[in-house]
Amino acid sequence: MPARKVDIVFCLDTSDSMQPCIDSVRKNIGRLIDQLKDAKFEWRLDFVAHNMPGEHVYSVQSLNGNTCDLLYGGDPEGRFFTTDVERFKQALERQDVEGDEDMLCALDFALDMPFGPANTTQRVVVLISDEPFETNEPEAFKEAKEKVDAIMEKIRARHITFLAVMPVRDGGVIDKLSMIDRADIIPVEEDDQGLQNVDMADLLSQLGKTISVNTMQSAGEEPYQRALFHQDKWRKTSSFEHIGDKK
8 A cells, every 4th residue: 555644855955046946846835735635645844955155154944944953963853844835835935045055965964854654654855956966066076976875875775755856967976866766857957047947836746646656665764874974063053064074
């Protein structure tokens, strides 16, 4: 039997160019919820909104505030997820859109979220960005390549369905992630248009249908490594500064 519960985390790039996309997700999230209701799912929502407003400073927010503090600062139970769509929309509206992005690290935050039990809950991470995982910075490109295998293993161990809307580079990180059993990648052009040509209403509606027809294994969660980027050790500031741990 398919799981009748689903936890969905949107991993959202909130760098400078993403404001229209964030607005569209907020405006059209009801399309997704309608699909889940039609399939009689019990659903919960949260997000990881991330950007880099300054050098070596990483801002990562979720529904209830600073994700790093909430996720790695103690017992995260009860600190994440909501069934209140308006609350979800309002929290998204409060997000600052600025700076650059660090997609792979943001995905790691999303994968560490306290999802419901793997044997009763579909766990879904939806990553949306107008940039690929690999930036043009040599160190960032190298790190993305080094971390992708560990990211893939975490997705597998936690039984997470991974959905991504982003540019794809041949032979890059997203090519590897597309090999995961429960992965679905929607490629977009890597150009000045970004995600402007993506119909977010249709995308969210299709996402709901995909989740609704998915079946899942009844196996429980396997051991996995949290905080692959050592974000549980980052210095807590108004955002999070990771001194000595280059990103």
